[in-house]
Amino acid sequence: MPSMQDNSDFIPNSDEDLQKVTVGELKPHNSHITLIEYDPRWPKLFDREATRIRSVLGNKALQVEHVGSTSVPGLCAKPIIDILLVVSDSADEMSYVPDLEKAGYKLRIREPEWFEHRLFKGPDTDINLHVFSKGTSEVDRMLRFRDWLRANKSDRDNYARVKRNLAQREWRHVQHYADAKTSIVQEIMERANAVE
Helix, strand or coil: CCCCCCCCCCCCCCHHHHHHHECCCCCCCCECCCCECCCCCHHHHHHHHHHHHHHHHHHHCCEEEEECHHHCCCCCECCCEEEEEEECCCCCHHHCHHHHHHCCCEEEEEECCCCCEEEEECCCCCEEEEEEECCCHHHHHHHHHHHHHHHCHHHHHHHHHHHHHHHCCCECCHHHHHHHCHHHHHHHHHHHHHCC
């Protein structure tokens, strides 16, 4: 299978497209991406946030998981804790957004076209809190990707290499960097799914 790692055909979303899903002002990044080596404090930061989210939402928080690169020991990452929150219906913002906002979380992204995804920033820790509805396929994909990278050193190293190469470029928006990783993520997911 040919490697899709170079992503030379990648076309970034326009500022206009990104602003449509951004709550508040879209601020350009216009810089490289800072990646750091795995930090063993990341799981502790996740635990603290997960405890706070569960205390704020109670049984509305159906699942709270540490995802993304900070959840994979040995993998370099942007020092931002990615958290997956599963609720009954992420489109029903009145059922959870006011509670999170009272606790200091800020809604920054609303993507009805992409699994009704919502993204919040944290009150005092640099996090991306991703909210999806129960039963959404993206929840399973995120967890499978995390678990595969935790267990597979070869793909973990390959993913780190691609991330480091991409991080050296200047990116107008961090989302463009994230989107540029799509090819390598798909390639790894094909291997993970083939193991079922």
